[in-house]
Amino acid sequence: MGRILIVDDTLFMRTLLKNILSSGGHEIVGEAEDGDVGVEKYKELQPDLVTMDVVMPKMNGIEALKAIKSLDANAKVIMCTAVGQEQMVKLAIKSGARGYIVKPFQAPKVLEEIGNVLGA
Amino acid sequence: MTEVPVKIEKDGAWVTSKIDVTESGLTLREPYNKDIPYRSIVDLRQHKTVLLLTATGESKTENHYKIASVEKVLVVLKKRIIMSCNAYRLMAHFMSPAIRGGVLVTDAKWEKGAVAVLKTGIWFVSQDKQVCVPLDEVTSLELTKRELQKKKLDVVKIDFLDENEVVTSFVLCPLSTLQVLYSFLKDATKDKDMKGAELDQLDAQSAQVAMLVYSGMDTHAIENMLNISQTELDAIYETLLKLKLVEVVMIRKEVQLTPKGVRYITEALRPPA
Numbered sequence: 546m547g548r549i550l551i552v553d554d555t556l557f558m559r560t561l562l563k564n565i566l567s568s569g570g571h572e573i574v575g576e577a578e579d580g581d582v583g584v585e586k587y588k589e590l591q592p593d594l595v596t597m598d599v600v601m602p603k604m605n606g607i608e609a610l611k612a613i614k615s616l617d618a619n620a621k622v623i624m625c626t627a628v629g630q631e632q633m634v635k636l637a638i639k640s641g642a643r644g645y646i647v648k649p650f651q652a653p654k655v656l657e658e659i660g661n662v663l664g665a
Numbered sequence: 666m667t668e669v670p671v672k673i674e675k676d677g678a679w680v681t682s683k684i685d686v687t688e689s690g691l692t693l694r695e696p697y698n699k700d701i702p703y704r705s706i707v708d709l710r711q712h713k714t715v716l717l718l719t720a721t722g723e724s725k726t727e728n729h730y731k732i733a734s735v736e737k738v739l740v741v742l743k744k745r746i747i748m749s750c751n752a753y754r755l756m757a758h759f760m761s762p763a764i765r766g767g768v769l770v771t772d773a774k775w776e777k778g779a780v781a782v783l784k785t786g787i788w789f790v791s792q793d794k795q796v797c798v799p800l801d802e803v804t805s806l807e808l809t810k811r812e813l814q815k816k817k818l819d820v821v822k823i824d825f826l827d828e829n830e831v832v833t834s835f836v837l838c839p840l841s842t843l844q845v846l847y848s849f850l851k852d853a854t855k856d857k858d859m860k861g862a863e864l865d866q867l868d869a870q871s872a873q874v875a876m877l878v879y880s881g882m883d884t885h886a887i888e889n890m891l892n893i894s895q896t897e898l899d900a901i902y903e904t905l906l907k908l909k910l911v912e913v914v915m916i917r918k919e920v921q922l923t924p925k926g927v928r929y930i931t932e933a934l935r936p937p938a
Contacts, residue, residue: 557873560890561880568886634769635812650767651830652881658768 546570547593547663552583552609553625554601558648562596562625562655569656580604584612587620594663596646599626599633607633607640614641621662625650669738673697674731684732686745693730701730703749708784711797716742719784721751743788743795753782753849755842759789761796761834762827775813780836782849787823789834798834802826803854808847811835821847831879863908874901875910884917 549571553559556578563573574590577583580597581604587595595613599606606624613620623644624637634645643662646655667686672679675696685692690702701720707727708719716739718730732742748754758775778791786799805824810817821836821843836846867875870891877887888898905911922930 561877561882564882564886564890565880644771645769647764647767647769647833649831649876649879651879654766654768654830 546572547659548572548574548590549659550575550577550583550586550590550592550595552577552580552586552595552601552606553598554578555598558598558625565652565655566596566659568652569659571659580606580609580612583609584616587613588616594621594623594659596623596625596659597642599624599637607636610637610640610642623658623662667741669734669741671732671734671738674733679733684742686741691742691746693732697730703746704751706746706750707752708786709743709746709750709788709797710785710799711739711743714739718746740795744790747781747783747788747790747795748779750781750783755780755838755846757836757838757842759791759796759834759836761789761794761798762832763835764831764833765827766830766832775837780838780846782846787850789836796834798823798825800850800853803850804831804857806847806850806854808843811837813837819843821850823850859908866904866908871901871904874898875905878905878911 549566551559551562551566551573553562559576559578563576566573574592575586577586579601583595583597584604597606597610606626610622610624613622620641621643622641623646624633624642625646625648626633627648637645644658646658669684669686671682671684673682673693673696674680680696682693682695684694690700690705693699693701701718705720705722706718707721710717714733714736716732718732719727720730722728734742756778757780758777759780760773760775762770763773764770776789776791776794778789778794781788781790785801786797789796789798802825803823804826805822807822809820809822811820818837819840823834823836824831825834826832836843838846870893873891874887877890882890884898888895902911906913
């Protein structure tokens with residue numbers, strides 16, 4: 546089980562992820578509604594894993610991912626994006642993302658992916 | 666000719682038998698003792714280790730056969746049937762599954778093979794893989810673009826339900842063929858499209874509830890997340906049910922203790938004398 550930080554600009558998606566991850570026994574150590582806040586919270590909370598939305602208003606998820614990876618090369622970040630933005634996958638993986646979740650997602654597969662990344 | 670061991674069903678009973686696989690068709694031995702030319706086969710479905718085969722007889726009537734065997738044998742049968750049966754077939758590249766339950770399949774790759782459109786489903790066939798997408802289970806279709814070898818190419822994106830998980834697959838072939846495939850699939854699955862008047866019945870909160878159901882949340886979790894009462898959620902469920910967007914899988918009971926139940930609890934909690 547892991548300590549997880551959720552970064553997403555919509556309250557609905559944060560709540561949904563929080564619910565799914567908590568049901569899988571994970572601890573949600575923090576939430577952020579934008580990439581820059583996510584980076585700050587990463588420094589402060591040192592979570593085991595971050596779920597990172599790609600499209601956010603101030604700092605997007607790819608920039609935030611790069612910033613987190615520059616702070617901690619071993620950081621485990623899973624990107625989260627809407628259908629139709631899968632072309633971001635290559636960029637995210639190249640930037641160090643460990644996994645990719647496409648919205649809408651299903652709880653069991655999300656938990657499986659999180660478990661795989663945490664166990665890796 | 667290849668001979669494969671199978672079990673064949675007739676009138677509810679399974680008979681241990683064999684099938685001869687030839688260039689022109691299959692010969693089912695006991696209990697049918699019948700030749701089935703590939704060109705007479707119009708449909709093929711698979712349910713776990715059972716193949717459901719539909720072939721037209723001499724009087725154009727459809728005959729159904731159930732054949733069970735180990736996966737190794739089924740692979741041989743499926744490949745021969747799909748590549749030679751009476752179906753719309755096209756050479757294509759496909760990626761299936763590319764996304765499962767919203768999670769990107771990291772080792773997914775484009776496979777060179779064929780796509781065969783049969784009566785109740787489409788099959789992707791490559792050297793190593795045979796994937797069936799039943800038309801009844803198709804949830805979404807889109808003509809879109811994917812990057813392949815630094816080129817943006819037109820693809821058909823097919824979402825379908827596989828054991829309650831939403832699976833996304835991609836098909837890549839020349840645009841004109843792709844459009845034919847897309848139009849065929851769109852037409853074959855049009856009964857699942859939302860009509861304008863139906864969309865009007867869905868407000869933002871109903872859409873949120875549908876999204877949470879998709880994500881696997883139960884009734885209690887949805888009430889908590891959206892901060893709505895059971896009555897409000899029931900009303901939204903009714904709308905979703907009316908639009909055939911959901912189906913009832915369980916009716917839960919709310920109960921209260923009877924005097925006998927209260928007495929039992931009181932006794933159970935009494936400290937030992």
